[in-house]
Amino acid sequence: MKSRTYIFVYLSAICIVLASCAGHKAKTEVVQPPIEIKGSVHTMNLVSDEPVFPDQPGRDIFLSNCITCHSTRYIAMQPNFPEKNWDAEVKKMVEKFGAPITPDNQKIIKDYLVKVKGK
Amino acid sequence: MKIKFLFHGLLVIGMAFSCKSSQQDKEDEYNSNVMKTVKYPEKGDMLLLTDRPPQLETPLKILRQDFTPNEYFFVRWHLAMIPKVIDAEAFRLEITGPSVNKTISLSLNDLKTKFTPYSIVALAECAGNSRSFFKPRVAGGQWCNGAMGNAKWTGVKVKDILEMAGIKDNAVDVAFDGLDEAPLPSVPDFVKSLGIKHAMDGEVMIAYQMNGKDIPMLNGYPLKLVVPGWFATYWVGALHKIEVLDHPFDGFWMKKAYTIADNPQYNENPKDLAKKTVPVTTLALHSIFVEPEPDTKMAVGKPYDMEGLAFDGGKGITKVDISLDNGSTWTHATLDPELGKYAWRRWRYTWTPAKAGKYTLKVKATNAAGETQAAEQWNRSGYARNVIEQMDVTVN
Numbered sequence: 001m002k003s004r005t006y007i008f009v010y011l012s013a014i015c016i017v018l019a020s021c022a023g024h025k026a027k028t029e030v031v032q033p034p035i036e037i038k039g040s041v042h043t044m045n046l047v048s049d050e051p052v053f054p055d056q057p058g059r060d061i062f063l064s065n066c067i068t069c070h071s072t073r074y075i076a077m078q079p080n081f082p083e084k085n086w087d088a089e090v091k092k093m094v095e096k097f098g099a100p101i102t103p104d105n106q107k108i109i110k111d112y113l114v115k116v117k118g119k
Numbered sequence: 120m121k122i123k124f125l126f127h128g129l130l131v132i133g134m135a136f137s138c139k140s141s142q143q144d145k146e147d148e149y150n151s152n153v154m155k156t157v158k159y160p161e162k163g164d165m166l167l168l169t170d171r172p173p174q175l176e177t178p179l180k181i182l183r184q185d186f187t188p189n190e191y192f193f194v195r196w197h198l199a200m201i202p203k204v205i206d207a208e209a210f211r212l213e214i215t216g217p218s219v220n221k222t223i224s225l226s227l228n229d230l231k232t233k234f235t236p237y238s239i240v241a242l243a244e245c246a247g248n249s250r251s252f253f254k255p256r257v258a259g260g261q262w263c264n265g266a267m268g269n270a271k272w273t274g275v276k277v278k279d280i281l282e283m284a285g286i287k288d289n290a291v292d293v294a295f296d297g298l299d300e301a302p303l304p305s306v307p308d309f310v311k312s313l314g315i316k317h318a319m320d321g322e323v324m325i326a327y328q329m330n331g332k333d334i335p336m337l338n339g340y341p342l343k344l345v346v347p348g349w350f351a352t353y354w355v356g357a358l359h360k361i362e363v364l365d366h367p368f369d370g371f372w373m374k375k376a377y378t379i380a381d382n383p384q385y386n387e388n389p390k391d392l393a394k395k396t397v398p399v400t401t402l403a404l405h406s407i408f409v410e411p412e413p414d415t416k417m418a419v420g421k422p423y424d425m426e427g428l429a430f431d432g433g434k435g436i437t438k439v440d441i442s443l444d445n446g447s448t449w450t451h452a453t454l455d456p457e458l459g460k461y462a463w464r465r466w467r468y469t470w471t472p473a474k475a476g477k478y479t480l481k482v483k484a485t486n487a488a489g490e491t492q493a494a495e496q497w498n499r500s501g502y503a504r505n506v507i508e509q510m511d512v513t514v515n
Binding site for chain 2 (some may be wrong): 016018029030031032033034035039040041042043044045046048049050051052053054055068069070071073074075077078079080081089096097098099100113116117
């Protein structure tokens, strides 16, 4: 239950950010809010700042599977890789990091990455 | 002073774009590899690798300071659900497991008042520091040289804490768990382990302060495990649970992640990957340039003060050599006084170029065991970089 709630919160937050950031270019300096301290309670609020990926076939599957655990920026920061590297990365997420992605969707995600971050 | 400050400012701007090509500059952010300059809570201007979970790199010019200010200390979390609310009064560190005599629970106040405070100066370096320089490129956090920082850590020895709980003779491993959590049940929680002897060596400690101040939330407030001489992957942030086990710990973050080719240079061939891998542990012997930065222009006949950092897992840097001719000849750099066995050591070399041209400078460190750096190195995860670094400069 707990995990599902978190996923919902993340996906909602990301949808808002994707909608509001669409069209913005790189190099915008991001200033996050400071820590709030009330009594002995320290609270950190971080505003999401995720790059928008191109609207090409496979994008929905890519977003719904990958961004539960990490920002699109994890992919944005990678160099452009050939297909075999992206294949290995998707497999690594599933086999090592425990991402629950079906074999069909793994292929769709890999193809999408090759299209937008391929070499 | 003002001119110097301005110069530093320009360096920051330069740094922000040092890891990309000009072609990428024209493309959208998703494909730019541009490292934006960002300001996160309790942090100065840092280079953004990722925002969720956050990974922030220290700008190179900050490495000119012997002690990395907390505001500029690099940030690296693994799991998206990082601790965002900490109640310092309610917080407890639990020491438990099958090999303790009794489970104990310690408040921050207990840690500060019931134990003898212990301080050590030590370098925290991410195992993937400098990953972006590997050729062919490898996937992972695309760090330049700023996934490391040197600090004075103050807190309590793990030994003292474990002795309070009482350790049984059958203790094998000690597992350290932070408050960060995985967003899915299938994704493994971030837990690291040390052998019982290592944990009890009197140097492994739990810090409640870095550089005399509270640890920033992004660096693991209120408690951070400090494992001097070992890669920062072991320095668990927001540490809240220590488990003393009667069996070897076999968690994901020890057995599957942060493993590296099992040979002294951590080297493997992209076309023939090492069959055996082992957990990455002690810092690799390495040295870097801090000044000059890439593509620096120098003037004939004008002295240029070069400097950089050299470090290893605690044997101690004894010599740093500089080459001004792409490795054909080498000359000694001077070393600043040692800051501590586990700290980095600064090297300096003043060069007055005699004639114009393009130069490839190199830097190579040697430690007290006579070990030196590798001429070539590659591994699939881009860990433990120890290769001799080079810097291309132009003299006009």
